[in-house]
Amino acid sequence: MKKILSVFVLLVLLFLCLCSCHGARSLDEFVMPETFDESRTYELNFWAKNDTNKVQTKVYVDAIADFEALYPNIKINLNLYSDYGRIYNDVITNISTKTTPNICITYPDHIATYLTGVNTVVPLDGLFENEKYGLGGSEVKFDSPEFSELVPQFIEECKLGDYYYAIPYMRSTEACYINKTYVEKLGYEIPDILTWDFIWEVSEAALARNDDGTYKINGQKVLIPFIYKSTDNMMIQYLKQSGAGYSNDGGDILIFNDETKSFLKTVAEHSHGAFSTFKISSYPGNFFNAGQCIFAIDSTAGSTWIGSKATHLDISKENLVEFETIVKMIPQVKPNEPKMISQGPSVCIFNKDDPQEVLASWLFAQYLLTNKVQISYAETEGYVPVTLKAQETEEYKNYLSRSGEDNDFYYKIKIEASKILLENRKYTFVTPVFNGSASLRDAAGDLIENTVKSVNRKETVDDAYFEKMFGRVNSLYRLDQRNPSGALSKTEFHGLPAASVTLIVILCAVWLGIITVFIISRIRAKNKSNLHNK
Amino acid sequence: MKKTFAIALALTMIFALFACTNTEKPDVKGPGVMTYAEYKAAALNDKVVVETYVQAKQSWWDNKGTFYTQDKDGAYFIYEMACTEEEYKKLTPGTKIKVTGFKSEWSGEIEIIDATYEIEQGSFIAKALDATSILADDEKLIAHQNEFVSLKGLTVEAYDDSGAAFAYKNAENKTDDLYYKVSKDGKTYNFCVEFYLCGKDTDVYKAVEAFKVGDKIDVEGYLYWYNGVNLHTTSVKAAK
Known part of the structure; x- marks a missing residue:
């Protein structure tokens, strides 16, 4: 009897040990x-x-x-x-x-x-x-x-x-902050809805220099006419506006397509001085406020830092240049079908x-x-409140109506940036969410950053370059290692991975085998002893 | 006994002499490696290969490390160099590394980006260069960008309209940089305690938190640039 008891205790202990090997207990469903x-x-x-x-x-x-x-x-x-x-x-x-x-x-x-x-x-x-x-x-x-x-x-x-x-909690979108003074000085009129072509054209025109090497438009040695803060958004929004693939609700990666390549070629054409990014140069607002940038695309949630009368400044006051700032929806591929990201x-x-x-x-x-x-x-x-309840209060409406009363609480650029989202909510979109969508977003930005860097480094940027980069980025962000059926459902998240299920089944089978062998051997031993006793 | 003592003394002298010779020895660069002058002359976006010595580490994140490095002729800020966390731990101050990357500029800061490295034999820790006399001279000062320097006899100025002597980037949790302004000979400068270099438990962080407008101070740090000189401060003392 003692033997049976000790074997039983041992088995229980072993079972507990094995269970504990499978890691900390996961949480129960709330x-x-x-x-x-x-x-x-x-x-x-x-x-x-x-x-x-x-x-x-x-x-x-x-x-x-x-x-x-x-x-x-x-x-x-x-x-x-x-x-x-x-x-x-x-x-x-x-x-x-x-x-x-x-x-x-x-x-x-x-x-x-x-x-x-x-x-x-x-x-x-x-x-x-x-x-x-x-x-x-x-x-x-x-x-x-x-x-x-x-x-x-x-x-x-x-x-x-x-x-x-x-x-x-809060919602924002991206906006294009424009140095209106410089655009008009270059002989252009700003359209109601910006297009990419307009921005590229004005940016190139702004690169004309004086004999001393300074730029004609600002008289300074530094000018990057067009700076984009979040290049992931730049790529995502351009593809959406073009009707090209990025990803889908099933989690399929569609970004490596001809439209992407075509856009990157355009980016490359203008990366000889007309265009740069936050990661490569610095905050668009800093260049913009110093009169060294004409089109700065940044979040509406960063609007208090942009404009020569901005509430917040990251450059010294002596570097600040006076000009008129206006804020517009981001550039569009098809102005009659605008599309912009909802974020926040x-x-x-x-x-x-x-x-x-x-x-x-x-x-x-x-x-x-x-x-x-x-x-x-x-x-x-x-930002924009996320409840209609807040948006419809007299307090909030009053705030919006007082745009430009001062350069602090009622800072015009900040309130006008909020209005872009409030007035164009129907044109906003978000990207599909799946396990890996954060990596895809990083990859989208990297395609632009890499292209600009390569142009800066005088590398050959052609079809072969893009093919090679697609492969490298695909692999770097492990987009090629994803399960393509990435649609989200509760059962998918909460179910155990197949390997774990197999392991548990094997363990159960082994234990069942051990217990069966043990019981059979005990029965045989008992039978033997009964025979001897007879 | 006397003989043994004399031999020991002689040996000590020889070792001391060697040690002196080593510190004075100019950096001899390996094949294909740029001198500091060549690095300085290289254009932005050029590929650069330098041999340098880790002086301080700023942070490791997502298999990339950021380093303040210097050789005997000048300094190199290496931003987000590819390295694992284990490798990052091995790159202690003094370690000699051969770095291959691209020369770049971000907000006025000249740095090496997209870099890889190899550890080499050798060790060097730079002494702080007293840059007080050239602080107001942008051209002379920028020639020492990223070097470990000391600046003496500075006056703490009010950081903003509130009259505070410094500002937290994150006052609530103190998990981010500290900013402060100092003046010298009528010119004001924006300096910083970079949190990832010197966190809230360091003496320098606490010293800046104790600043009062008008304090006279001596500082040491790395001559970083962010829209102008922006010393990444590593020590603060009352001015002598």
Whole structure:
């Protein structure tokens, strides 16, 4: 009997050891509690990004203080980053150690990667609809927007596969900031809707020099007529406007096509001085404000840094040049069918062992959608509130109507940049989100950066060059190693990989075999001893 | 005993002499490697090959490391050089490396980008060059771009209209750069404590946090450029 017991204990121990070898237990799926337990205290970590803007930090700090006053049992620790990429990297690192933040400002592309972990990010559909604690819920202690009061397009951007994994926080787009004085001095009239051809033509015309080597248009030794901040957006928007492939909802990579090549050839033609990028030269706004750039394309969320009367300056005042700035929609391929990207931060909630903690996180995330937070944050830059509820307030309408009253809170370029998105929402689009879409975005930008660098380095940029670069970028970003059926669904994320399933089946079979052999040997031994006894 | 002592003394002297000779020895560049003068003369976007010595490391990120390096003739800022995290750890101050990359300019900062490297035999740590006398002379100062320098007798100025003596890039968590302004002989300069070089627990970060407008200070750091000189400060002391 003792022997059997010790073998059994040994087997149990071995089984536990084997189980533990499979890594830390993944989180259970979040189940919504019936009620929020306010007798307990919760400490939540909120990772956010500010744009080196003290007012934005203050909005977060005030929002936290207001929320904590309503929910004294919830404490929010704010951790601010100045770069979305760093947040993404830190989240990835913390997923494996189960030390993700509770609430995180992020992009849907990034969430798609986070979702490769089992039950890592909380699907929000159930939370949205919950009568007590959902959007506009009866037990929510603040004036929360209802689902129908979210801008439909913006909330749809947070749907990955069949589920919502985020709520929008702020939205922006890209805008073209133009030195109107210089364009007109060059003899051009700025059209209502810019085209790529117009920008390339004016940029080339601006390169005329004086005998002393200075540029005629600005009398300076430095001029880069056209600078693009985010070359990934440049490529993505151009392809969308051209009707060419980038990717699709199934996660297929379509970017390596003839239209891409044709656009890169155009970029190469103008990279002999007419065009550069942020990564290669510096912030478009710095050149622009110094009268060294005529067309600066940057996010509307960076508008307070652009223009000779800009609220924020990154160059010394003595380098600032006086000129008239105007802001327009980004250049288009077909002006009668404009298309521009919708971008901006969203908020996701990370799953935890304690569902009450998750519910507390949801309450805070929801608080970020209240009018006060939405309006005050949107007013810090060329952002747009993500709720119709906030957009339709008299406070926000009044703010928009006072464009240009000063060069600070009512800075004209900032408010006009916001209006570009508000007035053209129907022309915005987002790119398909799948595990790998963040890499594809990086690859899109790299194609342009590499082309400009190669022209600068006097390398031969021809068809063979592009073919070679396509192959290199495809491989560098592992776009060629992806499972082409990248469509997102909950089952896909939450199911175990085939290799794990096979391993578990084999382990079970082995254990079953061991136990069977053990039982058979015991029965045989018993039978033998019975025979001997007879 | 006396004999042994005399031999030991002689040997010590010989070693000391060798050590002196080594520091004085000019950098002899390997085949195909540019001298600092050749590097300086190279045009932007040219391919460059230099032998240099790591002086400080700024950061490692996504299999790329950023380094302040210097040889006996000048300095080279190497931005996002391809290296694994393990390799980055091995590139300690003094390490000699042969770097192949492209000369580039970002906001006035001359740097080597898209670089690869090989570790070579040798070690060198630069002493701070006193650049106080050339601080106001842009042309002379830029000739020492990226070098480890000291600047003496500077006055801390108000950073902005609030009258603060410095500014955080991220005041909430102190996970980013510190900015401050100093003046010397009527000219004002924007300097910085680069967080990835000197984080919030370093003496220099704490020293800048303790600044008061009007403080007289001596500083050391790397002569980085960002729309003008922008010392990446590594030490601050009260002016002597």
